[in-house]
Amino acid sequence: MKNKNISALLSLLFPGLGQLYIGKYIDAVVFMAGASVLWFAIFRRGYYLMTFDNPKSFLVWGALGIIYLYSIFDAYRKTK
Amino acid sequence: MKKGISAKILLIPGFIIALLLLLLLFSSLDPQIFLGRFNGEYEKNQAYLLTAMKTKLPETPLPEIKFPIQGYRIPGLGGFCWIESSSGLIKYLEPDIDFDTFIFYARPTLVMAGRNKNERWGPGLNQTHAFTELGYTAFRGSTNPRHPPQSVFPDIDPRNLIYFKTAEEELTFMKKLISMKIIPTIVYAGDFSTVVGYNREGIWIVKSDPSQTDREERNFMTYPVPFEPTFITYEELPKDWDLDHQFFWFEKTGLRKSENEIYLENKQNAKEATQNIRIVIDFLKKGGNLVDFTYEIDIPSSMTLYRYFTKRGNLDLANKYLEIAKIYEVQRVSLGKDSGRSESNARKFYIETLTKVQPLLEKAAVMWQ
Numbered sequence: 013m014k015n016k017n018i019s020a021l022l023s024l025l026f027p028g029l030g031q032l033y034i035g036k037y038i039d040a041v042v043f044m045a046g047a048s049v050l051w052f053a054i055f056r057r058g059y060y061l062m063t064f065d066n067p068k069s070f071l072v073w074g075a076l077g078i079i080y081l082y083s084i085f086d087a088y089r090k091t092k
Numbered sequence: 093m094k095k096g097i098s099a100k101i102l103l104i105p106g107f108i109i110a111l112l113l114l115l116l117l118f119s120s121l122d123p124q125i126f127l128g129r130f131n132g133e134y135e136k137n138q139a140y141l142l143t144a145m146k147t148k149l150p151e152t153p154l155p156e157i158k159f160p161i162q163g164y165r166i167p168g169l170g171g172f173c174w175i176e177s178s179s180g181l182i183k184y185l186e187p188d189i190d191f192d193t194f195i196f197y198a199r200p201t202l203v204m205a206g207r208n209k210n211e212r213w214g215p216g217l218n219q220t221h222a223f224t225e226l227g228y229t230a231f232r233g234s235t236n237p238r239h240p241p242q243s244v245f246p247d248i249d250p251r252n253l254i255y256f257k258t259a260e261e262e263l264t265f266m267k268k269l270i271s272m273k274i275i276p277t278i279v280y281a282g283d284f285s286t287v288v289g290y291n292r293e294g295i296w297i298v299k300s301d302p303s304q305t306d307r308e309e310r311n312f313m314t315y316p317v318p319f320e321p322t323f324i325t326y327e328e329l330p331k332d333w334d335l336d337h338q339f340f341w342f343e344k345t346g347l348r349k350s351e352n353e354i355y356l357e358n359k360q361n362a363k364e365a366t367q368n369i370r371i372v373i374d375f376l377k378k379g380g381n382l383v384d385f386t387y388e389i390d391i392p393s394s395m396t397l398y399r400y401f402t403k404r405g406n407l408d409l410a411n412k413y414l415e416i417a418k419i420y421e422v423q424r425v426s427l428g429k430d431s432g433r434s435e436s437n438a439r440k441f442y443i444e445t446l447t448k449v450q451p452l453l454e455k456a457a458v459m460w461q
Binding site: 014015018021022024025026029032033034035036051054055 | 095096097098099102103105106107109110113116117
């Protein structure tokens with residue numbers, strides 16, 4: 013029996029960790045890859061994506077937010 | 093069988109990853125977000141500025157003003173905006189300093205070998221250095237309180253790196269400087285550009301402009317060609333005012349060194365260059381990178397030295413520097429338009445180029461009289 017709150021917490025720490033916890037390995041890889049690419053882009057373009065004065069910064073941060081939220085929701089929902 | 097990985101195994105790495113990401117994020121954030129944190133820094137810098145500058149700036153700048161300052165474009169060469177704009181500025185401020193004399197003051201024979209934390213690796217040509225040798229004190233303003241390491245601007249006293257809160261505040265300050273004939277330089281759309289005037293709609297900047305100067309018959313050997321400033325509006329300015337709205341200004345605070353003193357310094361640097369260039373090549377072979385203002389290869393220095401020694405009748409030495417300039421040019425052309433090559437390819441290119449000019453620099457060094 014897995015704990016729904018723990019799986020959600022793990023996905024909050026990093027997308028995909030909650031899925032690893034509940035044994036959904038393919039989902040975990042997809043979430044982790046998506047979040048990693050976006051974090052990489054953020055640190056790679058640094059200042060440009062952190063000043064929020066251009067559409068790309070909203071796009072990247074928005075996508076990252078969606079991945080986090082969906083990963084949390086998905087892990088919580090699928091925990092049995 | 094129990095499916096999934098244990099929470100005990102995942103929680104600790106999870107917390108570490110989240111913590112690392114947060115730390116990285118906060119360390120990279122725009123400091124303007126934490127403006128309040130830097131109030132002390134701001135007050136300290138602004139108070140220092142009042143005492144450091146000899147010129148008393150007006151309370152309010154003139155409503156509009158424009159100086160007849162040009163730039164000097166080296167046809168066919170990219171990446172020398174910093175020389176092209178500053179040589180025009182010094183020509184206006186000190187009419188006897190032409191392009192070649194300015195370069196002569198800017199350490200054309202120096203090769204730096206990272207001897208201490210404040211020295212870079214590679215060509216030593218530097219426009220700020222020329223200004224300091226000509227009796228000016230350099231300042232740099234920025235909307236970022238974290239200034240680059242001293243090796244980036246070795247000729248600026250670290251106390252003269254001044255923090256401003258906003259670009260608007262900087263613009264007003266620059267107008268006060270211009271009102272007192274102290275001409276600032278900004279980096280606009282990647283190019284060092286002197287701000288030579290302003291009106292109610294915008295500013296005039298001397299920004300390297302090949303469209304005005306580059307013709308088919310001109311090339312790196314052509315004596316730099318004057319070009320006129322361009323106008324940009326206040327709406328356009330903030331979009332391309334690069335690197336935390338940095339700007340530079342030079343205040344005349346002392347006497348210039350004589351050309352004879354500079355000659356002796358250049359002669360000494362030429363001698364040192366022969367050993368330093370070997371150290372630089374070794375450094376590159378061990379995986380080091382050249383980070384300097386001298387884009388790719390220093391053609392302007394060699395061409396200036398060629399013209400300088402031709403005028404003085406030392407044709408053997410002049411031709412040696414012409415030979416070096418030609419090697420640099422062949423190397424530059426071999427790159428094509430490949431500005432996005434990898435770090436290792438750039439390193440190979442530098443090693444190859446420096447190895448080719450090394451014997452010539454060694455010969456030239458002993459020919460200085």
